[in-house]
Amino acid sequence: MSVFPWLIAAWLFAIGVYGIVTSRHYVHLIGCLTVCQSATYLLLLSIGYTWGTGPPIFYDHPPGTPAVDPVMQALVLTDIVVGAAVTALLLVIALQVHKRHGTLDPQELRPLRPGR
């Protein structure tokens, strides 16, 4: 297995975290979180991948044909579903925050800040 997918996964995670740390808008921040998550998709798919093999579907070729690892693909699929749930929840929270404060800038919004 080549080392490139690992490097790209690390890079994606790093730029995602950079985006989260420097973000000035909650929706942008949620987008950065999904960038971080796509790093895990890439890592898992590259772990399960073998060069020159087909998809793990055996209905038109005999069992035992080399195929990529279906366990990793099932993991990625579950991860995508979980990620969609978390993103939807975050967007709803962001919507409610905007309704109550009229802003989505993390600098303006600090829980536990006195004097509000």
Place this chain on the structure above:
Amino acid sequence: MPMTLSAALVPVPVLLPLAMGTALLALAHWLPPRLSNILAIATALAVAALCAFLADSALQSPPLQWFGGWTPSSSGKPGVVLGISFLADPASAAVAAFSALLFAASFFFAWGYFDEVHSHFQILMLLFLAAIVGFCLTHDLFNLFVWFELMSVAGFALTAYPLGKSSLEGAFNFTITNALGSFLMLAGIGLLYARTGTLDFTQMGRAVGAIGTDPVLSAGFCLVAVALLTKAAIVPFHMWLSDAHAVAPSPVSVIFSGIMVSVPLLYSARSWRRFSSMRQRC
């Protein structure tokens, strides 16, 4: 092989709150809120009793359930485990029983706590309970991740539940930090699978013992440990704790402090034991 009663009962403490939560959600508009609270208390107590029974029978032999009949022997190859199993060992079943008791107490406390009563609080709490019990009983690393995420999502929603100003912001910080932690956990699971070729705990422990010292295994273990310690709010991963705890409604805070931060600690202690076979070979 005939299945014993306790082995057949292993998935029930997870299915029961899930089924009750779904039923309450479907009937939310018709049921009086008091009745849904009573049903939630009864469910939590039933889960506690079931888990206590499982813990008791685990003292003789831990009940094990392979879902869909995918036992290790059904793969046809020695050392290949395709199925997902639940194992109730005495410690995990006892922790699950304790958490269900705490949930019942929290439901009882929530009786007069909220000004506006909706069944959504009970539904989210039942989902939370199912996730914690599943987290305790599962014997498969990826299944552990799924329960971990379900626990997180229920926790995020419950923190934001009052929809007040500060609770929304606290829930936001809580969600971002814990979501990052769970991505790291998933990456760690991927690395562990890449080396051991299995997700089953027993099989993985065996494979780790056979492989010995390996940088990929160590990295995978570290990533999983970071996620568990983030959830457990151990320094230096504790940043989210003050935001979430201070703003979460009190009946939810009970669960956060009592169970949600300590169950991952239990698991990191166990995975440490599993990986210590690797350490001894260094």
